[in-house]
Every structure is written in C-alpha cells, then in structure tokens.
Amino acid sequence: MWKEVIDASPNIWSSIGNTTPNLERCLTKPENAPLMVALRLTQPHTNRELLNWDRSLEVISRWGIADVDSHVEGARKERYLSALEANPAPMLRSLNLTDYDHNAPYGVEIDLFRGVAPRFRELRLHGISPKNWDSPFFSNLRLLSLSRIHGPTMEQFLEILEACSCLESLTLSFFHVNGNVSALEPRRAVNLLSLDSLGISGLAPATIKFLLRTIKAPFCRDFSIQPARYMGYQDAATCSECINVAFTSFLTTAEDVRVTISTKPSRVYVRATERDKDGVFSVRLAGYSAHSVWSTFVPLLFPETSPVTIELAFGSGDPNVLLETSAWTLHGVWKIVLGLGAERVIQELAVAKAIDDGFRWMWPRLYELSVDGVDGEELLRMLEARAEAVTSGRMLDDQQQRPVPLKLLALGRSCKVSPTILEDIRRFVGEVQTENPD
Incomplete structure (x- = not known):
C-alpha cells in the first residue's frame, strides 16, 4: 500500500x-x-x-x-x-x-x-x-543576497530596493557599486519597513555610509557591519565613522536589536538584545578594538541612564580598552559577566594603581558579577579594594552617589578558588554561586 x-x-x-x-x-x-x-x-x-x-x-x-x-x-x-x-x-x-x-x-x-x-x-x-x-x-523579493559581483550604479540599486518594499533580509558582501559614491548627492529615503536583517561586509566605507543614510528600516533587529580593509588592516577611525552613521541614521533604537561589528584583524562583536523584565539592556562583547570605536559606539547604543548588562568574553589583549572611562557610561552598568580569557581584566581591576584613579572603573552601580577562568586570590583582592572604596566614601558614581554593594557573585567551573579563599570572598558579597565541583 x-x-x-x-x-x-x-x-x-x-x-x-x-x-x-x-x-x-x-x-x-x-x-x-x-x-x-x-x-x-x-x-x-x-x-x-x-x-x-x-x-x-x-x-x-x-x-x-x-x-x-x-x-x-x-x-x-x-x-x-x-x-x-x-x-x-x-x-x-x-x-x-x-x-x-x-x-x-x-x-x-x-x-x-x-x-x-x-x-x-x-x-x-x-x-x-x-x-x-x-x-x-529584482522586484517583490523577501530575501536578497549579493556577494562578489559587479554591481549596478547606486541609483539602480536603490531602485531595486524600492521595488522590494517587503524585503526582510538584505546581505551585501564585496558588492562593487559602479560610479563614484562619494560624489553622490543625498536623495530621497528608501523605506524598508519589513527589513529585519541587514548584513554588510567588504564594501567601501563611502558606500556603507551612503546606504545607511538612505535606507530607513526602523524595525531592523539584526545588523552586522564590516567595512572593507585597506593595506591589510581596518582603520579604526573609518570603522568608527561607519558605526556612527549606523546608529544615528539607520538604527533608531537600541531595544531588541542584535548588532555585530567586525574590524579585522581585531574583531568586535556587539550583541544587544531586548530589555529584560527589569528594563536592563544586555550586551555581549568579544574581542578588542581601538578606543575610538568604543567611545563612538557605546554612547550611541545606550542612553546615559539605561542600566546595562555586559558580558565580556575577551581573549588576550589590552584590558585598558575596557577600563577607559571615556568609552563607557559606567554608572549604568548593573551586571558584568567575565568569561574565559578575561584573566587580565581581573588582574587590572586588582592593582593598586587603579585604586588611586578613583574607582570609576569599578562600575558603582554594579550589583552582580559573574566570572570564569580567573584566580581566586586576584578576585579577592579586587573585592577587597572595592569594599574599601565603598566604606571610605572614595568611590562615587557620576552623580556623586555611593556605589551599591555587590549582591551576587557567580563563579564558573574554571575558577581557581580554594575553600579558604571562598570563605574570604563571601565576606564581601551578599551571595556566592559556584559551579566548581570542589
């Protein structure tokens, strides 16, 4: 049958x-x-x-x-x-x-x-x-992906987008636009109200900026950008300029949006998801980039008073990129997750020199910290320094308010924390959660 x-x-x-x-x-x-x-x-x-x-x-x-x-x-x-x-x-x-x-x-x-x-x-x-x-x-498309091809003129391409008003996903990779884009005059906006995902890689910065200034996609929730590299590396200022255009012209809100930014050979991945029930943004950063990228990106993405959850999954690199006070709205950070490879960040937070700098890097509003792959003694020194700053009144946020106590510390399986050190850590934290089998 x-x-x-x-x-x-x-x-x-x-x-x-x-x-x-x-x-x-x-x-x-x-x-x-x-x-x-x-x-x-x-x-x-x-x-x-x-x-x-x-x-x-x-x-x-x-x-x-x-x-x-x-x-x-x-x-x-x-x-x-x-x-x-x-x-x-x-x-x-x-x-x-x-x-x-x-x-x-x-x-x-x-x-x-x-x-x-x-x-x-x-x-x-x-x-x-x-x-x-x-x-x-090129009309009535819902998905369009163009990669490593000879493209049309910019005007022809924008006409294609206008003919695809229901477009949901647009990907452009090493897409060569004919003509001098830098000489083009601003034109009417292209409204893509259904666009949910936009990925751009390997395009000239001038092309990226023109597209982001022209395309209006207020409901886009997945955005990635990697400008073309010249001389074997990506100029940080150029990338910063593209990011600035992205967040001032193309992305009109930081709510419920996933953002990926790559500046090879140094990679930057930024992920911002929707707010949780407490109204806290969540952002994931992996890798390092030039200070100018962060100082441009962060203030645009997060309003000054917005609480932020930050997950850092750094490998080797200079932790000062993270600690630069000019690059962050520090008083808005509520929760930090330090993943494997973030040992140098903890080391930097524990040194005496940082204590003398006024503890702005300590994130005064921080109430929850998750760490993995760090040494217990260095973590303890950091918590002792923060506690001393809290009690002495020398650690104030941007509004001259005392920092909140650290309520929760979560230790991953790869943390090297002895039972004795763990007991000392508990003196500075409201609650300690550990996955360490020991």
Whole structure:
C-alpha cells in the first residue's frame, strides 16, 4: 500500500541533485511539479555527478527551488553558463547561485534565463552578475543576497530596493557599486519597513555610509557591519565613522536589536538584545578594538541612564580598552559577566594603581558579577579594594552617589578558588554561586 502512495505522490520525487540515483525516474514521477534542485560540481567528479549535472540543467524550466554551486572551469563551465542563459525558468521562486572563478574575483556577467523573469521570493548570487540590473527579477523579493559581483550604479540599486518594499533580509558582501559614491548627492529615503536583517561586509566605507543614510528600516533587529580593509588592516577611525552613521541614521533604537561589528584583524562583536523584565539592556562583547570605536559606539547604543548588562568574553589583549572611562557610561552598568580569557581584566581591576584613579572603573552601580577562568586570590583582592572604596566614601558614581554593594557573585567551573579563599570572598558579597565541583 505504501508503495502505491509513494508512487502517486509527485512531491516526494521532486528533489534532485547531482548524486541522485535513478535521476530519470525522479524527473518523470513529479510530472509538472516544480523541482527542488541541489547541484554542486567540483573537480574531480564522478560520471554520475557529471551526467546528473547535465541532465538537471536541461530541465531548468521546471526548477522551483534551486541551489547551484559550481567549481568547474573551461568547457564545462561554458556549457553551464550557456544553460543558465539559454533556458527560461518561469517556475523558479528561490535561487541560490554560486560560481567560483579565481580569474574573475568579482564574478562573471550573464543574461540569466533569457531575461524571462521568474517571480523570485529569494535570490542569492555569489560570483555571478546579471547583465541587466533593470530586470523584473529584482522586484517583490523577501530575501536578497549579493556577494562578489559587479554591481549596478547606486541609483539602480536603490531602485531595486524600492521595488522590494517587503524585503526582510538584505546581505551585501564585496558588492562593487559602479560610479563614484562619494560624489553622490543625498536623495530621497528608501523605506524598508519589513527589513529585519541587514548584513554588510567588504564594501567601501563611502558606500556603507551612503546606504545607511538612505535606507530607513526602523524595525531592523539584526545588523552586522564590516567595512572593507585597506593595506591589510581596518582603520579604526573609518570603522568608527561607519558605526556612527549606523546608529544615528539607520538604527533608531537600541531595544531588541542584535548588532555585530567586525574590524579585522581585531574583531568586535556587539550583541544587544531586548530589555529584560527589569528594563536592563544586555550586551555581549568579544574581542578588542581601538578606543575610538568604543567611545563612538557605546554612547550611541545606550542612553546615559539605561542600566546595562555586559558580558565580556575577551581573549588576550589590552584590558585598558575596557577600563577607559571615556568609552563607557559606567554608572549604568548593573551586571558584568567575565568569561574565559578575561584573566587580565581581573588582574587590572586588582592593582593598586587603579585604586588611586578613583574607582570609576569599578562600575558603582554594579550589583552582580559573574566570572570564569580567573584566580581566586586576584578576585579577592579586587573585592577587597572595592569594599574599601565603598566604606571610605572614595568611590562615587557620576552623580556623586555611593556605589551599591555587590549582591551576587557567580563563579564558573574554571575558577581557581580554594575553600579558604571562598570563605574570604563571601565576606564581601551578599551571595556566592559556584559551579566548581570542589
């Protein structure tokens, strides 16, 4: 009975690929149902992969969802590109097209599907550029991803965005815009009210700033930016400028937004999630970057009076980036989580020199601290210094108020804390939670 049901269900047979056995049967069973195609051809390849690849290209007109990844060169590549140009694809709704060519870093240009426009909902192009950027392909999209391709002019691209008013996800990576963007005059805004995710990497800073000043997406909740690098590194001032534009023009609120910023070779990942029940923002920082990045970023993201939860997952680096008073609205920090690799931060907090600097780095409103991978003696010295500052009145916040006592200290499994040190730590904290099996 089940065999009869399977034979009578065309959708079961509609998924094909270059390793699918008995491909011809899969092509006849679905009748006229759209095909879900997943093709990947590399060098070397088997006879079956080659035959299935060629046969699948012959039925492009039946593609409904296609994920095609080509790593071939020479005559094989020419036949593949010719097939994409010569055949219309009226049933296609989702296309992920990838072509790797070391001789063409920004991809090849072809006239996709004879210009017969399928009604795309999702379009991802990597290494393949359409010759005609005015194509109806670029309308009513919900997802658009363009990577390592020759782009249109900026005006053409903005017209594409205007034709995709329901766009939910936009990703641009090493997307080359034709023309001098720096010379462009401001134009009317492009409103993308449905945009939830925007990712930009490898674009020139001028292009990034122009896009962020022009696109209005007030409900975007997932934003990542990595400007193109020059001379092997990313200039901190340039990145700061892009971040400044992002938070003054593009991101209009810090609530319920996830932000990722990368400035290779030093990486910065910033994650801000929605407020918790107490109205506290949460931000996760991993890695270090130049001071100018933080001094620009933090005041824009967090209002001065907003309580903030900060999670620090630093590796090796200069803890002074964290401790710079000019870079943080310190009195708003309520909770700090120091992850593995943050030993130097604790060491810096425990030294006498920092005590003489007025304890601003101690975060006066801090009431909860979570640490992992730190030494118990250094942690104890830090808590002793903070307690002495609290009782002496020498540690005041920006509003000349005494700091709050530390209510909770959570110790991770990798903390090296002896029972004796643990008892001493308890004298300075309302409650200690430990995962250490000892």
